Amino acid sequence: MRWSQTFIPTHKEDPADAEIISHKLMVRAGLMHKLSSGVYTYLPLGLRTIKKVEQIVRQEMNAAGAVELLMPIMQPSELWRETGRWDVYGKELMKVKDRQNRDFALGPTHEEVITDLIRGQIRSYKRLPLILYQIQTKFRDEIRPRFGVMRAREFVMKDAYSFHENEASLDETYQRMYQAYTRIFQRCGLSTAPVMADSGAIGGDVTHEFMVLADTGEGEILSCECGYAATAEGAQSQLAPYKVEEKIKSMEKVETPEAHTVEQVTQFLNIDARRLVKTIFYRCDEQIIAILIRGDREVNEAKVHRILGCSTLEMATAEEILQVSGAPVGFSGPVGLKGMQMIADLSLKGLANIVVGANEDQCHMINVNFPRDFTVKRFEDLHLAQAGDLCPSCGKILTSRRGIEVGQIFKLGAKYSKSLKAKFLDQNGKESPFIMGCYGIGITRTVAAAIEQYHDQDGIIWPMTIAPYQVLILPLNVSDEMTMAAADGFYKQLVDAGLEVLLDDRDERAGFKFKDADLIGIPLRLTVGERSLRQGKVEVKLRRQNQVIKVDRDKAVSMIREMISEERLASEKS
């Protein structure tokens, strides 16, 4: 492709609305253009890389036994009501109406559609397992789109779904997908870490996220030297031991004027936050429940959600809290709290003489002890794990890193097949729901993650496998006939050799073109200039390296071919 014929609008300055490097570079290098918040046009250069990633995904999915199909973006609301997700997915769902005023969702994911398809088509275990996938634009009405394509409202995703007759078959496919994902990201040149995760709105029990390690990542990973790794939300953790060794005292009510946050109360009473127990109310579907947790810890709502098995979970409002506890927010406690389910986090174990809200404005209770002063029937792991907690598998200390989630795989079990009544007949002629798995990769996010991982102050440094072009030919002076004749010649030879080549035929000064070359990050640059040509040479340079290699012009093509296959191997191995 000749630069002058394509459309690569590069920019010298960072866009004002970009925060992270990948967003800045994707705009500056002319990969994409924002239309609206979280909505982007993929320009020719950006699209080429997206297609490269898609191709790798296709190859690996096909190799893993999955088959591609394409489902509709527009999905009737009835299907979503059947699974209950019309409400559960809630505001994230991009909803539209047709002219008959019928509700549709723009697909954020396709469990409903695929399960509906299969329930009508597959009745026998003989057709299982079946793995289907698609690569498609997804819509999610994100509360806050940000970081360019990293959290967009419209983005490209590969989603795969598998159907099985039993758990064992699902396990096998899950493993195969796990391996396929590992290979996919490896081939994209990314170093990813599979970590255990929470399943969120998709549901299911076992799930792994594939994270690209990056400080700008939105996900927190807790890991241990023993190999345990999980997202903060998905992590189990043991708390570092804290046991109060003192005589049980008698409960007392004290006034704590204007002290309604943990910080204020602990300061006022001059106690460790670990002596305080927070009582947090949630509305779980229609019911209000109370969670008790140690003052220094946060509730992991995902865990609460999973344990209660409710479909919606929200923090109770101030009015609801006043209604159930009799006191404004900040003064609630378990003592005397009636008629409601109360679950305590494991962090309460070992505590004595604790401080809790008195369910009375401006008052707390001190020296509270259970089961003397209140009873808790149920203890669960509900706290958000954090660095410094102990590894659930070996007991050593967990450390924290950040990452970008580029893929996630789930064992769904029968969640969707049950709610959509998708059943098959097993060998015994017995009807049972399909056992399902689902597997997603954020294609556009993967591209952004690659840039996060591979860039320098001058621009992008594409891994060879996903670069929009493999070679950039840069003639220094396009009005010099000898230079252009040579550049054109190389272009033809390289294209004939099956390479993807961009020829910068713009009539610009050399320095300007070098800057653009670095910005768009084509891995291999072939510089053609009068001076070198007179010595029978051209210059070859890798974007990721500093040194320029002078090479005889008749050896250049074979050398480039060699370097490209080496780079390809290098990026696949990294």
Added chain:
RNA sequence: CGGGGCGUAGCGCAGUCCGGUAAGCGCGCCUGCUUCGGGAGCAGGAGGUCGGAGGUUCAAAUCCUCUCGCCCCGACCA
């Protein structure tokens, strides 16, 4: 949805507090000359209903009201 901020030329910004010679700068774009191996110099030029709608005023980018959009910080997820 709460809290904060911003909308002035394709991009990045100043001007707004204190209404009137503030429609301005840099990049980019066009023309010409010079230059030509790391974002060139000079000269000339095109381009803006100052997000939109009302209002106040002799006079509004500037003040008021409403509205739309965008960004950042918190609860979501590939």
